[in-house]
Amino acid sequence: MGRLTLSEKHANRELSILKIVIEDFIRTASPVASLRLKESYGLEISPASIRNTLHQLEEIGYLGHLYTSSGRIPTDSGYRLYVNELMGIPKDASSEISQFMGELASVSCTVEEILQISADSLAKLSSLFGFVIWSPLGDSTLTDLELLKLSSGKLLLILGFEFSSIETIMLDVTTELNESHLDLVRSILRERLLGLKERDLRKTVPDRLRESELSNSEIIRNVMENAHSYFRVNEKTLLCTSSKEQLLENPEFSNSEEMQAIVSALDDEHVITRSVEELGCSNVAIGKENLETALRRCSVVISQFGGDSFMGHLGILGPTRLDYRKVQGLVNSFSRHIPTLIK
Numbered sequence: 001m002g003r004l005t006l007s008e009k010h011a012n013r014e015l016s017i018l019k020i021v022i023e024d025f026i027r028t029a030s031p032v033a034s035l036r037l038k039e040s041y042g043l044e045i046s047p048a049s050i051r052n053t054l055h056q057l058e059e060i061g062y063l064g065h066l067y068t069s070s071g072r073i074p075t076d077s078g079y080r081l082y083v084n085e086l087m088g089i090p091k092d093a094s095s096e097i098s099q100f101m102g103e104l105a106s107v108s109c110t111v112e113e114i115l116q117i118s119a120d121s122l123a124k125l126s127s128l129f130g131f132v133i134w135s136p137l138g139d140s141t142l143t144d145l146e147l148l149k150l151s152s153g154k155l156l157l158i159l160g161f162e163f164s165s166i167e168t169i170m171l172d173v174t175t176e177l178n179e180s181h182l183d184l185v186r187s188i189l190r191e192r193l194l195g196l197k198e199r200d201l202r203k204t205v206p207d208r209l210r211e212s213e214l215s216n217s218e219i220i221r222n223v224m225e226n227a228h229s230y231f232r233v234n235e236k237t238l239l240c241t242s243s244k245e246q247l248l249e250n251p252e253f254s255n256s257e258e259m260q261a262i263v264s265a266l267d268d269e270h271v272i273t274r275s276v277e278e279l280g281c282s283n284v285a286i287g288k289e290n291l292e293t294a295l296r297r298c299s300v301v302i303s304q305f306g307g308d309s310f311m312g313h314l315g316i317l318g319p320t321r322l323d324y325r326k327v328q329g330l331v332n333s334f335s336r337h338i339p340t341l342i343k
Contacts, residue, residue, distance in 0.1 A: 013045070013053060014053055014056060014057060015085075015086060017037065017043070017050065017053050017054070017057070018057055018062055018063070018074075018078060018081070018082070018086065019082065019086045020032075020037060020041055021037070021054070021057075021063065021072055021074065021078075022074045022078060022079065022082045022086075024036070024037075024040075025073055025074055025321060026321050026322070026323050026324075027323075029250075029251050029252075029321060030071070031065065031066060031070045031071030031072060031073050032071045032072050032073070033070075033071035033072075034047055034050040034051045034054055034071075035047065036071065037050050038050055054072050057072070057078070058072060061075060061077045061078075062074065062075060062077055062078035062081060063075060063078055074320075074321075076286050076287035076288050076289065076320065079286045079287070079299070079320055079324070080286055080289075082324070083284055083286070083324050087324055087325050088325065089325075090325055090326075090328035090329035090332055091325045091326045091328075091329035092329060093125075093326075093329040093330050093332075093333040093334075094333070096121075096125050096330060096333070097333045097334070097337055100117075100118075100121045100125075100334070100337070101337065103117065103121070104117060104341060109341075111134065111238070111342055112238055112240065114338070114341050114342060115132040115134055115238060115240040115312075115338075116132075116240040118130070118132050118240070118314060118334060118338060119131050119132045119240045119241055119242045119314070120242050120243070121334075122242065122314065122315075122316050122330060122331070122334060123242030123243065123246055123247070123316075124242075124246070125330055126246075126316050126318065126322070126323075126326065126327055126330055127246045127247075127249070127250075128246060128247050128250075128316050128317060128318035128322060128327070129241070129242055129244055129246070129247040129266065129316065129317045129318065130241070130242040130314070130315070130316055130317075131239065131240065131241045131242065131272055131314065131315055131316075131317070132238075132239070132240045132312060132313075132314040132315075132338075133237060133238070133239050133272070133273060133276060133312050133313045133314070134237065134238045134240075134310060134311075134312035135237045135238075135310065135311055135312060136165065136233070136236075136309060136310050137308075137309050137310055137311060139197050139198050139199050139309065140161035140162045140165060140197070140198055140233050140309065141161065141162045141195060141196065141197055141198075142159060142160070142161055142193055142194055142195065142196055142197075142198070142201060142231070143160050143161060143162050143194065143195075144158075144159070144160030144194070145157075145158070145159055145160070145186070145189050145190050145193060145194060146158040146160075146186070147182055147185060147186045147189070147219070149177065149179075149182060152176070153172060153173055153174065154170065154171070154172065154173075155170075155171040155173055155177075155182075155219065156168060156169070156170060156171070157169040157170075157171055157223075157230070159230070159231070161198070161233050162309070165233050165236065167230075167233060169230055171219065171222055173218050173219060173222075174218065175218055177219075181217075184214060185214055185217055185219050185220060188209070188212050188213070188214055188220065189209075189220070189223065192208045192209060192212065193205065193208065198231050198232060198233060201227060201231035202227055202228050202231050202232065205223065205224060205227035205231065206224045206225075206227060209223065209224050210224065237273070239269050239272060239273065241266065241269075241272070244262075244263060244266055247262070247317070247318060248262075248263070250318065250319050250321075252297065252319035252321065253319070258297070261294060262294065262298070264294070265292070265294030265295060266317075271292050271294060271295070272317075274291075274292060275290060275291070275292050275295055275300055276300075276302055276313050276315065278290075278291045278292070279300070279302060283301065283302050283303060283328075283331075284299065284300070284301050284302075284324070284328070285299065285300045286299045286320055287299065287320045295317070297319065297320065298317055298318065298319060298320065299317070299318060299319070299320045299322055299324075300315055300316075300317050301315055301316050301317075301322070301324065301327045301328055301331055302314065302315035302331060303315070303331040303332050303334070303335035304335060305334075305335040305336070305338050305339050306339065307339045307342060310342065312338075314331055314334055314335055314338065315331060316330065316331055
């Protein structure tokens with residue numbers, strides 16, 4: 001929706017008062033009355049002019065009210081104008097990022113642990129709900145390989161790829177295998193295959209193993225013949241979410257029905273992933289802009305991040321009354337730093 005019509009004569013005054021109302025409501029969660037604007041913000045216009053301005057902003061759709069004699073509250077259109085034109089640049093989140101990076105620097109983390117700590121940190125710093133979605137871009141590196149004897153005639157080949165992806169393959173063998181033979185096969189496979197990319201493995205495994213001293217081993221022949229299917233990672237999207245506890249402390253979810261609705265929605269991982277997909281090129285969805293019905297009273301703020309072999313989105317979800325400047329600063333800062341942590 002484009003900007004609704006403001007009076008040319010008083011447009012600057014109307015926008016200034018709209019910005020004050022929105023930021024006051026974000027901070028207090030209480031409808032904003034004309035008397036409060038006059039007493040708390042030192043507006044140099046009469047109370048009657050303030051009331052007229054509030055009425056004008058309500059008439060064109062930027063403000064609403066809960067009941068006839070209450071103060072005003074922002075509408076989705078009001079928040080949209082605020083985010084697009086009035087908010088200013090996102091708040092600097094340097095100190096929050098330093099705290100986050102310090103926490104991660106003290107531990108050795110897997111990709112999933114980094115994403116989970118990120119989601120938890122976003123929630124903690126915003127007092128809302130944080131999430132991170134991460135997807136590999138294929139062609140992962142083989143980082144580990146194991147062979148386990150399960151029973152007579154059964155072996156388990158375990159392939160570990162970067163970013164914690166693990167593939168398991170059941171092998172049927174017709175010959176009896178002793179541990180020394182298995183150790184030697186395992187050693188040959190590791191020596192010749194670890195550190196290679198999926199694409200290289202699928203193309204070159206037969207050549208790499210054909211000259212080995214055990215090229216006639218049933219296990220090695222099996223790997224050579226099935227390299228094209230064995231060394232293909234089933235790409236898995238990871239979704240890490242924070243606790244809902246801090247989100248539910250917001251007054252918008254004090255009603256038990258509202259609370260249950262948002263809890264049920266966020267328990268469904270498809271609601272989160274679809275809401276991110278539906279945002280397209282935008283990074284903020286406000287209220288009814290969310291196509292997911294369960295999120296129509298919420299706002300979602302996201303930022304994209306990526307590296308050579310992965311991409312993802314991180315975000316914060318809260319009521320439409322969230323602090324957009326702070327939240328955008330957080331997601332933008334986290335999205336710049338997460339790729340430096342995932343090696």
